[in-house]
Amino acid sequence: MELSGAQILLESLRREGVDVVFGFPGGAVIDIYHQLPNYPINHVLVRHEQGAIHAADGYARASGKVGVCLVTSGPGATNTVTGIATAYMDSIPVVIFTGQVPTPLIGNDAFQEVDIVGITRSCTKHNYLVKDVTKLAHTIKEAFYLASSGRPGPVLVDIPKDVQQAVTEYKYPKTIKMRSYNPTIEPNVKQVRKVADLIAKAKKPIIYAGGGVISSNAHEELTWLARTLKIPVTATLMGLGCFPGDDPLWLGMLGMHGTFAANHAINNADLILAIGSRFDDRVTGKISEFAKKATIVHIDVDPTSIQKNVLVHVPVVSDCRAFLLALNREMAPRLDEGTATPSHDKWLAQVQEWATEHPVAYSHEGAAIKPQAVVETIYKLTKGKAIITTEVGQNQMWAAQFYRYHTPRTFLSSGGLGTMGYGFPAAIGAQMAFPDKLVIDVAGDGSIQMCIQELATAVCYGLPVKIVILNNGYLGMVRQWQELFYAKNYCATCLDVAPDFVKLAEAYGAAGYRVTDPAEVEKTLKEAFALPRTVIVDIVVDREENVYPMVPAGKPLTEMLLV
Amino acid sequence: MRHIISILVENEPGVLSRVAGLFSGRGFNIETLNVAPTLTPGLSIMTITTHGDEQIIEQIIKQLRKLVTTLKVVDLSEASSVEREMMLLRVDAEGTKRAEILRIVDIFRCKVVDVSPEELIIEVTGEQGKLTALINLLQRYGIKEVARTGAVALRRGMQG
Numbered sequence: 067m068e069l070s071g072a073q074i075l076l077e078s079l080r081r082e083g084v085d086v087v088f089g090f091p092g093g094a095v096i097d098i099y100h101q102l103p104n105y106p107i108n109h110v111l112v113r114h115e116q117g118a119i120h121a122a123d124g125y126a127r128a129s130g131k132v133g134v135c136l137v138t139s140g141p142g143a144t145n146t147v148t149g150i151a152t153a154y155m156d157s158i159p160v161v162i163f164t165g166q167v168p169t170p171l172i173g174n175d176a177f178q179e180v181d182i183v184g185i186t187r188s189c190t191k192h193n194y195l196v197k198d199v200t201k202l203a204h205t206i207k208e209a210f211y212l213a214s215s216g217r218p219g220p221v222l223v224d225i226p227k228d229v230q231q232a233v234t235e236y237k238y239p240k241t242i243k244m245r246s247y248n249p250t251i252e253p254n255v256k257q258v259r260k261v262a263d264l265i266a267k268a269k270k271p272i273i274y275a276g277g278g279v280i281s282s283n284a285h286e287e288l289t290w291l292a293r294t295l296k297i298p299v300t301a302t303l304m305g306l307g308c309f310p311g312d313d314p315l316w317l318g319m320l321g322m323h324g325t326f327a328a329n330h331a332i333n334n335a336d337l338i339l340a341i342g343s344r345f346d347d348r349v350t351g352k353i354s355e356f357a358k359k360a361t362i363v364h365i366d367v368d369p370t371s372i373q374k375n376v377l378v379h380v381p382v383v384s385d386c387r388a389f390l391l392a393l394n395r396e397m398a399p400r401l402d403e404g405t406a407t408p409s410h411d412k413w414l415a416q417v418q419e420w421a422t423e424h425p426v427a428y429s430h431e432g433a434a435i436k437p438q439a440v441v442e443t444i445y446k447l448t449k450g451k452a453i454i455t456t457e458v459g460q461n462q463m464w465a466a467q468f469y470r471y472h473t474p475r476t477f478l479s480s481g482g483l484g485t486m487g488y489g490f491p492a493a494i495g496a497q498m499a500f501p502d503k504l505v506i507d508v509a510g511d512g513s514i515q516m517c518i519q520e521l522a523t524a525v526c527y528g529l530p531v532k533i534v535i536l537n538n539g540y541l542g543m544v545r546q547w548q549e550l551f552y553a554k555n556y557c558a559t560c561l562d563v564a565p566d567f568v569k570l571a572e573a574y575g576a577a578g579y580r581v582t583d584p585a586e587v588e589k590t591l592k593e594a595f596a597l598p599r600t601v602i603v604d605i606v607v608d609r610e611e612n613v614y615p616m617v618p619a620g621k622p623l624t625e626m627l628l629v
Numbered sequence: 630m631r632h633i634i635s636i637l638v639e640n641e642p643g644v645l646s647r648v649a650g651l652f653s654g655r656g657f658n659i660e661t662l663n664v665a666p667t668l669t670p671g672l673s674i675m676t677i678t679t680h681g682d683e684q685i686i687e688q689i690i691k692q693l694r695k696l697v698t699t700l701k702v703v704d705l706s707e708a709s710s711v712e713r714e715m716m717l718l719r720v721d722a723e724g725t726k727r728a729e730i731l732r733i734v735d736i737f738r739c740k741v742v743d744v745s746p747e748e749l750i751i752e753v754t755g756e757q758g759k760l761t762a763l764i765n766l767l768q769r770y771g772i773k774e775v776a777r778t779g780a781v782a783l784r785r786g787m788q789g
Binding site: 191212245247370372374 | 638639642643646647650651654684687688691692694695697698699700
């Protein structure tokens with residue numbers, strides 16, 4: 067079967083099971099768009115390429131499938147860079163197709179030409195410039211394989227216009243074998259036994275789980291391990307949802323805005339099982355003071371994550387699920403013998419005491435709406451069944467602290483890069499993956515404005531995404547730092563001029579609500595969530611509310627500023 | 630400590646910049662870098678010398694292994710290895726200097742590869758120390774130009 071490059075791309079997407087592509091057309095991809103109606107692929111036309119890549123990313127995080135994004139050359143391609151870096155930092159599988167000027171013009175500063183392969187080299191897992199149509203099908207297969215295997219990540223495929231037009235015999239490879247790429251999936255048996263032995267001796271064990279647990283679909287195995295052995299669990303921002311948020315063993319998030327219990331538990335533990343997490347500086351605080359009493363076991367599919375920030379006693383290179391399956395198998399006979407683990411009752415009681423003495427809390431004083439209360443109300447109304455996306459800043463931290471996540475892939479947030487503007491397009495992607503689920507973007511008045519134009523996309527495709535703006539008229543997190551560490555010099559963080567978000571919603575054809583009275587919050591949210599439309603709920607909250615607890619940057623985890 | 634890292638890579642466009650970009654993007658420093666094809670078609674060997682403590686070198690090696698186009702990474706400083714670098718020197722060799730320079734060339738087992746009335750071009754191969762020693766010696770006669778390949782290295786065969 068002879069096909070053009072454009073047809074090869076679309077046919078390959080079909081064979082990869084891609085049902086939705088987020089994109090924006092342009093001269094260098096017009097041949098692909100010309101063929102698009104002939105293929106059973108939904109195309110979501112965004113209003114800015116950054117929206118396309120974040121939506122593809124949100125789709126991938128929510129569904130566990132590979133997200134796909136299609137944009138034109140030059141500015142189309144560069145507009146995706148922030149989103150590519152976001153996906154790279156959080157290890158999200160997305161494949162980005164960019165158009166490129168015809169091969170004879172490459173390097174000639176042609177119209178809308180940019181070296182996107184060069185630009186994205188450091189923020190993709192891998193990238194390609196396809197110069198020969200006969201290599202296109204194989205490259206696409208390889209791109210999907212790389213994006214979704216090992217430590218997942220974004221892969222970019224740059225396709226010149228003449229390659230899209232050229233015709234060749236189409237053959238799509240069934241499998242990919244690469245001599246230079248063979249990620250380790252199964253753990254070393256000896257290391258697994260070593261971990262089991264350590265657990266058998268530990269009196270104060272703790273599990274510190276990260277996004278790797280979610281991306282490897284290991285939450286059930288993790289939950290079994292923790293519950294069977296009664297090991298308390300804390301997670302990173304990326305790990306929220308990997309363990310039920312209402313379980314007595316759940317300590318909440320750790321790190322800079324983590325709970326008192328989680329941070330004290332990690333610092334007093336004698337054994338840390340770090341699973342699919344990477345000891346980010348927002349998690350460890352001052353590294354020399356981090357978990358000094360603990361033997362650290364680190365499980366990660368990516369060997370570069372191990373020993374990068376902290377010295378690890380037992381490194382295990384493995385897929386998180388494969389490791390947990392092996393560990394749980396190793397544990398089973400020990401459970402029968404009663405040698406799996408000594409009693410942790412004292413430890414659990416201590417941890418429990420920390421949790422009850424210092425829960426995440428906020429002051430209820432004053433007449434203004436408390437942003438934390440808004441998040442609590444969202445939880446009350448959805449019972450943890452919604453998909454929550456967030457922007458970045460205070461809104462993100464409150465969404466992490468005051469909503470309880472029970473299942474994986476229900477909390478989508480830009481963890482590593484901290485990308486303002488992520489949440490709303492990601493919500494669009496998640497809603498495309500799950501049309502019947504309630505998808506809520508918890509936003510700030512600052513970050514929502516970074517990709518606000520995607521309101522048109524949401525309305526156009528009838529996506530009932532809810533945007534809840536915790537509106538404090540500030541770039542709140544920076545203002546909080548200025549207040550606490552920069553002598554209240556609120557330089558450039560006050561958003562004096564802001565749009566009327568209700569009118570803005572209406573201008574785009576969405577619904578808009580404004581809430582200023584605490585008594586109206588629940589009623590309005592309930593009404594908004596029931597509307598089968600795109601909705602903005604602009605909630606005017608206490609202006610100078612801060613996120614607590616807080617570990618000042620560079621301080622040990624136990625030096626926490628509490629409410 | 631100085632490390633010699635040998636990297637076997639797919640010989641395809643962009644590989645060099647992936648490796649070099651990895652170093653610059655993570656703040657590691659490359660001292661010398663040498664690339665050439667191997668006996669196996671489609672594969673190249675890169676030899677990179679760099680400095681760093683144990684943890685940095687471990688990160689460098691792991692990061693290099695992580696690149697999709699990398700097949701193998703070896704830290705040759707861990708094992709006994711043979712290291713060579715080639716250098717060309719353009720030396721001022723007017724008048725009486727010439728005989729002295731030629732004597733040094735002889736002692737160092739170098740080769741004179743170009744002669745003109747005013748200068749000589751000398752080719753020398755050896756370990757870093759030998760090259761440095763030669764530069765130090767010839768400096769007094771006036772070195773006009775130097776071109777160096779950077780180290781290449783192989784692990785020794787007979788190791789106990």
